[in-house]
Amino acid sequence: MISLEKHDRMANAIRFLSMDAVEKAKSGHPGLPMGAADIATVLFTRFMKHDPKNPQWADRDRFVLSAGHGSMLLYSLLYLLGYEDITLEEIKNFRQLGSRTAGHPEYGHAAGIETTTGPLGQGFANAVGMAIAERLLNARFGDDLVNHHTYALVGDGCLMEGISQEALALAGHLRLSKLIVLFDDNQISIDGPVSLADSTDQCVRFAASGWATIRVDGHDPDAIAAAIEEARQSDRPTMIAFRTVIGHGAPTRAGTNKAHGSPLGAEEIAATRKALGWEADPFVVPSDILDDWRLAGLRSAKERGAWKTRLAAADPETRGEFERRMRGDLPEALPTAIVEYKKKLAQENSKVATRNASEMALEVINDCVIETIAGSADLTGSNNTKTSQTASVTPDDFTGRYIHYGIREHAMAAAMNGIALHGGLIPYGGTFLTFSDYARPAMRLASLMGIRSIFVMTHDSIGLGEDGPTHQPVEHLAALRAIPNHQVFRPADAVETTECWELALNSRKTPSTMALTRQKLEPVRREFEDDNLCARGAYELAPASDAPEVTIFASGSEVEIAVQAKAMLEERGHPTRVVSVPCFELFEGQPEDYREAILGEAPIRVAIEAGVRQAWDSFIGTDGIFIGMSGFGASAPAPELYKHFDITAEAAVRAVEARLNAGR
Numbered sequence: 149m150i151s152l153e154k155h156d157r158m159a160n161a162i163r164f165l166s167m168d169a170v171e172k173a174k175s176g177h178p179g180l181p182m183g184a185a186d187i188a189t190v191l192f193t194r195f196m197k198h199d200p201k202n203p204q205w206a207d208r209d210r211f212v213l214s215a216g217h218g219s220m221l222l223y224s225l226l227y228l229l230g231y232e233d234i235t236l237e238e239i240k241n242f243r244q245l246g247s248r249t250a251g252h253p254e255y256g257h258a259a260g261i262e263t264t265t266g267p268l269g270q271g272f273a274n275a276v277g278m279a280i281a282e283r284l285l286n287a288r289f290g291d292d293l294v295n296h297h298t299y300a301l302v303g304d305g306c307l308m309e310g311i312s313q314e315a316l317a318l319a320g321h322l323r324l325s326k327l328i329v330l331f332d333d334n335q336i337s338i339d340g341p342v343s344l345a346d347s348t349d350q351c352v353r354f355a356a357s358g359w360a361t362i363r364v365d366g367h368d369p370d371a372i373a374a375a376i377e378e379a380r381q382s383d384r385p386t387m388i389a390f391r392t393v394i395g396h397g398a399p400t401r402a403g404t405n406k407a408h409g410s411p412l413g414a415e416e417i418a419a420t421r422k423a424l425g426w427e428a429d430p431f432v433v434p435s436d437i438l439d440d441w442r443l444a445g446l447r448s449a450k451e452r453g454a455w456k457t458r459l460a461a462a463d464p465e466t467r468g469e470f471e472r473r474m475r476g477d478l479p480e481a482l483p484t485a486i487v488e489y490k491k492k493l494a495q496e497n498s499k500v501a502t503r504n505a506s507e508m509a510l511e512v513i514n515d516c517v518i519e520t521i522a523g524s525a526d527l528t529g530s531n532n533t534k535t536s537q538t539a540s541v542t543p544d545d546f547t548g549r550y551i552h553y554g555i556r557e558h559a560m561a562a563a564m565n566g567i568a569l570h571g572g573l574i575p576y577g578g579t580f581l582t583f584s585d586y587a588r589p590a591m592r593l594a595s596l597m598g599i600r601s602i603f604v605m606t607h608d609s610i611g612l613g614e615d616g617p618t619h620q621p622v623e624h625l626a627a628l629r630a631i632p633n634h635q636v637f638r639p640a641d642a643v644e645t646t647e648c649w650e651l652a653l654n655s656r657k658t659p660s661t662m663a664l665t666r667q668k669l670e671p672v673r674r675e676f677e678d679d680n681l682c683a684r685g686a687y688e689l690a691p692a693s694d695a696p697e698v699t700i701f702a703s704g705s706e707v708e709i710a711v712q713a714k715a716m717l718e719e720r721g722h723p724t725r726v727v728s729v730p731c732f733e734l735f736e737g738q739p740e741d742y743r744e745a746i747l748g749e750a751p752i753r754v755a756i757e758a759g760v761r762q763a764w765d766s767f768i769g770t771d772g773i774f775i776g777m778s779g780f781g782a783s784a785p786a787p788e789l790y791k792h793f794d795i796t797a798e799a800a801v802r803a804v805e806a807r808l809n810a811g812r
């Protein structure tokens with residue numbers, strides 16, 4: 149048992165590491181680590197199940213610092229507990245180039261950072277995903293192998309963000325009892341008191357969505373412990389509102405927004421040392437305190453040993469499957485299943501929408517890749533994300549594989565990230581492409597973190613028809629292609645859709661968006677090909693009859709228009725080739741000679757895509773012909789819209805001939 153005095157000194161170690169690191173970096177946020185130090189100290193000395201020497205232990209508790217600006221809280225903890233990645237040197241290099249201690253915690257920089265946080269509210273929704281993943285895996289592998297908590301530390305900012313409402317409603321509905329939200333209820337944000345902009349009773353708000361809630365003094369260690377203990381016994385998720393003082397201990401700045409986001413300054417820090425009775429120099433943790441922290445770091449070693457014994461005692465098949473899934477390896481049977489399915493498709497050659505083609509491919513994939521977790525933001529029948537293998541997950545039954553995320557695109561995407569980060573599962577989830585805007589901040593973080601989240605975005609152009617311009621994406625393909633490390637797949641038919649799914653599943657460090665049509669498309673890949681032609685991002689679908697005068701590049705639903713235009717141009721004596729472009733990002737990664745060969749030497753280059761031109765100039769040049777959209781769509785049947793906006797083979801032929809004539 150830790151005495152009150154010892155607790156205070158352990159918490160003060162966090163406070164001084166944090167304020168000294170912020171001071172040295174001349175930037176950062178000391179207020180949160182100082183205010184939440186008591187909560188963190190109790191959590192990590194009495195409850196957290198983790199092992200700094202084996203930070204990837206699958207059954208560890210997850211701790212998410214959703215209020216990512218308080219990053220020094222996490223870095224201090226990781227250093228004090230003995231995580232090797234965070235040394236004292238790293239703490240001294242806080243916020244410097246190449247350090248693991250970035251301004252906000254970044255996934256992959258150091259073990260113990262479970263997710264990237266900073267955009268407020270994201271971490272909370274990630275934690276919901278992690279808690280869902282825990283329940284799903286528990287339902288598959290039992291308490292012996294998977295049985296842990298997820299803790300998320302959130303601030304006023306996280307709870308003001310809209311994503312928090314989506315996340316808490318989902319968690320409350322699913323009764324994620326092993327999710328515990330630690331609310332640093334300090335009533336201060338950047339502008340000043342939270343009361344400037346908010347008067348929500350957060351406990352009442354959470355309770356309304358089925359959470360247990362507790363209010364407690366966040367500086368009283370025993371009260372903190374009692375609250376966490378109570379939360380762990382609850383049959384519902386729990387939010388604990390810890391009343392704290394931001395910048396606790398700083399004589400003039402504590403309790404004010406002046407403690408939030410800037411160095412305290414030498415004078416205030418000296419006064420804080422006096423006030424808290426801390427005599428050690430900056431970056432020095434008295435050895436008895438460091439020892440106590442390191443001992444705390446060992447608290448779960450036995451538990452981990454017992455877990456390892458249980459894993460070793462599991463039947464080999466279960467163990468093998470558990471380990472494979474946690475490594476993130478795909479089943480060995482997948483490539484063959486895909487090839488066999490492609491053979492079948494080549495025989496059928498039927499006209500299908502790529503959203504249906506996606507469902508058909510998933511029917512094959514989900515049979516084989518049993519770790520996929522499907523879902524949709526209330527558009528299941530439109531996104532075609534549900535297959536025969538994916539029974540719905542309910543609050544009472546997590547054996548299913550389908551999550552009804554509700555109309556909550558943002559939390560869906562962030563929870564998917566949490567599921568992917570947890571490990572052992574591959575999340576995919578759907579909405580309309582135009583509503584990727586509602587999910588985009590989480591999609592961007594998936595890219596920044598380099599994780600395997602797969603976003604299924606159907607109704608990918610004016611081709612959706614009558615729902616009109618509110619629902620018709622125009623700039624979205626370009627906007628998603630603009631995110632670094634994000635693969636946007638826009639397949640042209642059932643074969644390409646299957647190939648793109650295979651690529652997305654194999655892409656462990658780059659998330660993918662599948663842009664899929666509502667409308668039916670002509671098959672363009674009629675011959676069986678063993679190779680995954682989409683893997684190079686762009687490939688020649690149809691060669692020219694002679695030295696090409698024209699190359700037409702197109703993606704998705706416009707590839708069939710390109711094929712028609714080619715036929716018409718050839719008939720008029722203009723040899724034309726067609727290049728299908730299912731994925732810009734994969735094409736950019738090809739060797740230069742391949743890219744040059746695909747771009748080709750035809751004097752006229754055309755691109756056809758029912759979206760804005762942006763980024764297509766890399767294929768066609770600034771003088772290329774672009775057939776697509778330059779404004780918003782309209783409400784009408786799809787075939788009429790294609791004519792109205794001049795996205796037709798005839799339009800392409802006209803533009804090419806005008807160019808040819810101008811050159812004569």
Ligand SMILES: Cc1ncc(C[n+]2csc(CCOP(=O)(O)OP(=O)(O)O)c2C)c(N)n1
Nearest residue numbers: 180266267268303304305306336337338408
């Ligand atoms: C989405 C988003 N919007 C704005 C910010 C900028 N920001 C960082 S911290 C903060 C205030 C957060 O207040 P609170 O959660 O109460 O943290 P505390 O002041 O207690 O440290 C804001 C607006 C952000 N990081 N993310």
